[in-house]
Amino acid sequence: MRKGVIRWLILLAAIIACATVPITGRRQLSLVPESTINSLAAGQYSEFISSHPLSDNAAGTRMVKGVGRNIQSAVERYFQEQNQAGKLRGYKWEFNLVEDSLVNAWCMPGGKVVVYTGILPYTRDENGLAVVMGHEIAHAIAQHGDERMSQGLIAQMGGVALSVALNDKPEQTKALFMTAYGVGATVGVLLPYSRLQESEADRIGLIFMAMAGYDPHGALEFWKRMAQQSKGGTPLEFLSTHPSDETRIRNIESLMPEAMKYYRKS
Numbered sequence: 001m002r003k004g005v006i007r008w009l010i011l012l013a014a015i016i017a018c019a020t021v022p023i024t025g026r027r028q029l030s031l032v033p034e035s036t037i038n039s040l041a042a043g044q045y046s047e048f049i050s051s052h053p054l055s056d057n058a059a060g061t062r063m064v065k066g067v068g069r070n071i072q073s074a075v076e077r078y079f080q081e082q083n084q085a086g087k088l089r090g091y092k093w094e095f096n097l098v099e100d101s102l103v104n105a106w107c108m109p110g111g112k113v114v115v116y117t118g119i120l121p122y123t124r125d126e127n128g129l130a131v132v133m134g135h136e137i138a139h140a141i142a143q144h145g146d147e148r149m150s151q152g153l154i155a156q157m158g159g160v161a162l163s164v165a166l167n168d169k170p171e172q173t174k175a176l177f178m179t180a181y182g183v184g185a186t187v188g189v190l191l192p193y194s195r196l197q198e199s200e201a202d203r204i205g206l207i208f209m210a211m212a213g214y215d216p217h218g219a220l221e222f223w224k225r226m227a228q229q230s231k232g233g234t235p236l237e238f239l240s241t242h243p244s245d246e247t248r249i250r251n252i253e254s255l256m257p258e259a260m261k262y263y264r265k266s
Contacts, residue, residue, distance in 0.1 A: 018030060019143060019146075019147075021142045021143070021200060021204075022078075022079075022082075022084075022087070022141060022142065022204065023203065023204050023207060024142075024200055024203060024204065026200065028142075028143070028147045029147055029150045029151060030143065030146055030147065030150060031149075031150035031153060031154075032146050032149050032150055032153075034090070034109070034143075034146070035090065037109045037145070037146050037149070038090045038109050038110045040177060041108040041109040041110050041112060041145075041177075041181070042092075042110060042112070044108070044174070044177060044178070044181075045094075045108050045110075045112040048114070049096065049098075049114075052098045052099075052100065053098065053099045054096060054097065054098055054099065055097040055098060055099045055117050056099070057097065057099075057117060057120075060097050060117065060120055061096075061097045063126055063129060064095050064096070064097040064113075064115050064129065064133075065095045066126070067095075067126055067129045067130050067133055067212075067214075068093070068095030068113055068133055069093075069095070070130075070212040070213065070214075071130065071133055071134055071137055071208055071209065071212045072093050072111065072137075073212065074208050074209075074211035074212035075088070075137065075141060075208055076088060077211065078207075078208070078211060090110060091110050091111040092110055092111060092112075093110075093111035093112075093113070094111065094112050094113065095113045095115075095133075096113070096114050096115070097114075097115050097116075097117060098114055098115070098116055098117070099117050100116040100117060100118055101116075101117070101118040102116045102118045102119075103116065103118045103119045103122060103229075104116045104118065104119060105119055105132050105133065105136050106136055106139075106181060107133075107136040107137050107139055107140040108140065108145070108181050109140055109143075109145060109146070109181075110140075111137070111140065113133060113136060113137065115129070115132070115133065119132060122222065122225050122226055122229065123222065124225075126214070127214050127215055127218035128218055128221070128222045130209040130212060130214035130218070131205070131209060131214075131218055131219045131222045131223075132222070133209075134204075134205035134206065134208045134209035134212070134214075135201050135202060135205035136201075136205075137205065137208060138200075138201040138202075138203075138204035138205035138208060139197065139201045141204065141208075142197070142200060142201065142204055144197040144200070144201065145177075145180045145181040146180075147197070148179075148180035148181075148197070149176060149177060149180040152176045152179070152180060153176075198248075199248075199251055202219070202248065202251060202252060202255065203255050203258075203259075205219075206219060206252070206255055206256075206258075206259035207258070207259055207262050209259075210259045210260065210261075210262040210263040210264070211262045211263075211264060212264075213263075213264050213265060215263065215265075216255075216256060216259035216260060216263060217256065219252050220249060220252055220253065220256075223245065223248055223249050223252065224249065226245070227245035227246075227249070230245060
């Protein structure tokens, strides 16, 4: 009964408050003002960075920052070409490599990107890193966290406004935010929605990395390496909400012709 009510509330809210995902054109639920999300993200990002050591791997750090800046330029160019540069208003890009064995990476609203050193053995080079960073930046550009946060406000808090949730249930709201943006554990009540968003981020991320001068075919090799690791029985945080290996690889193969139209070899 409760699940039925939640679905009805989400459907009703989606009719009232919608946004459109760039490139895919999908309509999505959007209850949280972007300015509020960016402010909350900036605070949580600062807290994370202050409590997690930056890597002393100089080469890895240079690579993360370099690939990040290239994809940033591609994203900005895309929106300029679409006469939608205003969509990036409030973005203050940062790219950091943190010392952590977790195989993970994420991007908060406003362009705050963190890559964990644990994922570098799988990315191997700049092209592989562009796959990961393009994918995570795509989540932010597509406002997937905003969408998940909106769904969570309905599913977990009865649809209360974010300002009310922050005031009345600050810890629960913080946990909801961290889950929505993939910081820490990412398996939870919103898992059914995240699989759709992961596939969407694959498509958008391929286009952004291609525009940045990275060969999208590298995504196939990266995900095959990840699939091989997952078969070894080692749980990977980065795979916790993602589609199955076979499904993802088939999907990326089908997206390759579209992505290659944007490929600008550097």
